[in-house]
Amino acid sequence: MRAVRPPAKPAPLRVLNYAVNGLGLGHLTRLIAINRQIRRLAALLGIPTEILFLTSNEGDALAYQHGFASFKIPSKSALVACGLDPVRHRKISKQWVWNAINLISPDLLIVDTFPMGGFGELFDVLDLGSKNVFIYRAVRPQAALAPAFQSALRGYHLLLKPEEQHENDSPVPQGLEERVATTREILIRSVAETLPRAAAREMLGIPPDASAAVYVSVGGGGDREAEALFATVVEAARRMPSTAFCVGAGALYRGREFPAPNVTWTRRPVMMECFRAFDAALSAGGYNTVNELMHCGVPCVFLPQARTHDDQERRVARCIRAGAGVLLGERTPAAMEAALNGLLEPEVQRRASEAASRFVPGNDALSAASEILSLTVDRLLVEDAALLADPALLFSALEDVANETGEADFLAVAHQVWNLVGGANDEDGAAAITEATCRCLRESEKLGVSRGRLLGALRRSAKTILAAAQAASAPENDPDKTFVPPSPERLIGEALRTLAESADGEVVVLPPVIAPAGVSAVPGRLSPSLVAGAFEQNGEPGQ
Incomplete structure (x- = not known):
């Protein structure tokens, strides 16, 4: 008997993210937010991924916290601290980026805020065969209109413009308008993924008898004035002894942590998960922190910072006009x-909190990921998978099976179910697939079935159904048979039944039932009407 060669493992989709030259954590955070969703969508589509980051950010551990690998060069802050010659640093960095992109050879290259790169080096690598994406958040006109900036935009296949309050008027060269896609605010978490108020307060150690809780942030912590500003904030906190203050120092902060009885310091990598603990915040005006606080309904006292590209004053002014906060006048303890x-x-806090939630009602990281992935994957498939990746639906499902499985296992099972029924097609279909996946994981846990056996059973079931569909095209079959796709619940029920009936540890797969004719299969994906007769013939399947 001739040996059968196992099918080749599909090559991964290689995604390379460029987050170089930022002062804070914003560029890296935004790219991680998008890539979390790319990874979820790809898993639901059955596409393996290799997602990497090139960064100069000293907070690169944030990528590792989210399961991503990163390659790092020294930041400009580290350059000053260690005395590295700027010209030598620039020379090394440019060559490093060129070599990295050539060796990694990404399918997708995603760049945030600096289209020509932190050293002008990306001009030389935007024509190496990757699909190039520029995350074009609102940039100050004097920076965006620079000839080099506008020229670099021509090297990108997709210009993704995250809007804030439906505004992002950053200019695009004439003739590139068809490459532009817009989203709303892109955040590292949706509010559905954050901790409830009581749990967040307990996590942060906020005393139950505190009259209020205030979060403090001055950005990533890399600013020279950060230490002096924190000292002023702690002095203001001493004037408010019944209020609990939590200072988010930021991953880049290297200064002193000033003590006070009602002040705690934190360097949690994803502070947004705990934002519902707070009644108000004292915050700079950066893209990520402001929009995260607004999304979680936390009104702010704002102290915007000067940036060459990011117009924090404009962002803060929009929040204030919406009633979601106030501008700090003097930066003194008394004014704070x-x-x-x-x-x-x-009453002021209640109205401002409601205004903040209205100001940023959602997280559009999933939409951004869908636009990007559609450069390499059929858009209809991506949009269908996005129904299952909806953060509220997915996070609720993960909570439901939290003790039994992780996100990767859940998505692997959901992919098999999605493929069996030919897609979600709408929100109701996505909910049905999600519930069926949860049931599958819960019941297989009771049976003591490993994830590998469970996935094997689902894959074999898929092959059985495909065989039935192919047999359906035979001319001897009745063309008048109605082809009704099975529900996710019924498919899961059959897979679980075969596992429960397996006495010797091997997966038992029921024989295919001949489906009616007139059904055509789409290679690599089942259409919504593909699976009918495999389960809806005469009696129960296999009888």
């Missing part, structure tokens, strides 16, 4: 105390 006390008045 007065502004916070005013914002924490119960």
